[in-house]
Amino acid sequence: MVNGDSANVPRYRRSRGPTTRLRVSPIESGDRAREVLERISIRGDDGRVESVCDRTRSVTLAFASVDASSRAMGRLEALDCGLRCSWTERAVAAGERDVAERTMARRRAEDLAIPGLTLIENFVSVDEERALVTLARESGEETRLARRRVKHFGYAFDYGTRDANERCEAIPSLALEILKRLRSDMIGYQSAIRCDQVTVNEYPRGTGLAPHVDTHSAFGETILSLTLEGCAVMEFRTSAEENRALFLPRRSMLVLSADARYRWQHYIPHRKFDNVEGETIARDDVRLSYTFRERRSGPCMCAFPMQCDSRDGAESKCSKRRAGKTQEFPELVGE
Numbered sequence: 001m002v003n004g005d006s007a008n009v010p011r012y013r014r015s016r017g018p019t020t021r022l023r024v025s026p027i028e029s030g031d032r033a034r035e036v037l038e039r040i041s042i043r044g045d046d047g048r049v050e051s052v053c054d055r056t057r058s059v060t061l062a063f064a065s066v067d068a069s070s071r072a073m074g075r076l077e078a079l080d081c082g083l084r085c086s087w088t089e090r091a092v093a094a095g096e097r098d099v100a101e102r103t104m105a106r107r108r109a110e111d112l113a114i115p116g117l118t119l120i121e122n123f124v125s126v127d128e129e130r131a132l133v134t135l136a137r138e139s140g141e142e143t144r145l146a147r148r149r150v151k152h153f154g155y156a157f158d159y160g161t162r163d164a165n166e167r168c169e170a171i172p173s174l175a176l177e178i179l180k181r182l183r184s185d186m187i188g189y190q191s192a193i194r195c196d197q198v199t200v201n202e203y204p205r206g207t208g209l210a211p212h213v214d215t216h217s218a219f220g221e222t223i224l225s226l227t228l229e230g231c232a233v234m235e236f237r238t239s240a241e242e243n244r245a246l247f248l249p250r251r252s253m254l255v256l257s258a259d260a261r262y263r264w265q266h267y268i269p270h271r272k273f274d275n276v277e278g279e280t281i282a283r284d285d286v287r288l289s290y291t292f293r294e295r296r297s298g299p300c301m302c303a304f305p306m307q308c309d310s311r312d313g314a315e316s317k318c319s320k321r322r323a324g325k326t327q328e329f330p331e332l333v334g335e
């Protein structure tokens with residue numbers, strides 16, 4: 001969903017390619033807008049219209065996905081009721097122009113060509129999203145980092161050593177239930193997904209996450225991240241030159257395994273607007289994520305010894321970590 005600063009009402013213009021927003025015109029009255037909505041509403045969560053914006057002679061409908069807006073457009077055209085519809089995108093305002101220069105985020109994980117990177121859209125329903133957000137707000141012990149708030153379940157994550165050994169409040173059963181729906185055909189490999197540690201991050205608009213690889217020695221081969229309440233762009237890099245970006249819509253599940261988990265750093269740039277396939281998307285007021293991990297019992301046997309703290313030199317890497325001499329999680333410096 002696209003939100004703007006309330007003081008700065010976003011403007012939209014016709015888009016050349018498909019987007020999540022459909023402008024329908026001519027609409028003479030609010031009644032007519034309601035009628036349109038009823039006629040093109042689609043069953044299923046992603047078909048739901050997320051927001052409606054009335055203009056004098058048109059109405060703009062925001063859908064959860066481009067696929068849903070395309071299906072709605074198809075239905076409206078089939079009705080042949082004299083209404084025209086077109087896709088719209090947020091017009092870039094002065095001050096946001098540099099967004100276009102940023103790494104363009106893709107909507108499909110396959111387009112990043114990073115082995116082991118999977119994005120499953122609409123992994124949870126709107127009702128489950130609401131329940132998980134309430135659970136995260138009402139349970140667990142909160143830690144305030146420089147710019148975001150975190151809660152841990154199962155085991156507390158230690159930002160000094162970057163592993164998790166101390167037991168804490170149990171993982172909410174709803175969260176574990178939801179994980180069970182991950183099937184091997186969704187993620188391309190067979191091993192069962194187990195999880196005994198959950199971190200909930202709450203990012204206010206404009207806040208991101210520093211580049212890091214989740215500690216090899218501390219966590220297992222699959223890291224999962226569920227995006228709730230607001231979208232974000234996650235970037236992946238192996239060096240300053242090799243940098244790719246993926247749009248994470250609400251209710252999507254990101255799966256990091258193989259190279260995506262062990263070799264590529266992931267991070268969320270601190271910013272309010274992202275370039276998503278050429279469209280400027282404003283981040284929502286808050287994004288809440290559940291990160292699911294399994295604590296590792298033996299040494300890490302990954303194929304990336306350069307990135308692995310579980311191999312040669314592990315002791316010196318660990319002592320640097322303990323002393324806080326690390327580029328990872330720099331938002332903690334001084335806390």
Ligand SMILES: O=C(O)CCC(=O)C(=O)O
Nearest residue numbers: 199201214225226289291
């Ligand atoms: O917020 C997210 O989706 C990712 C969080 C993350 O990477 C982490 O906690 O290690």
Ligand SMILES: [Fe+2]
Nearest residue numbers: 212213214266
């Ligand atoms: Fe991470």
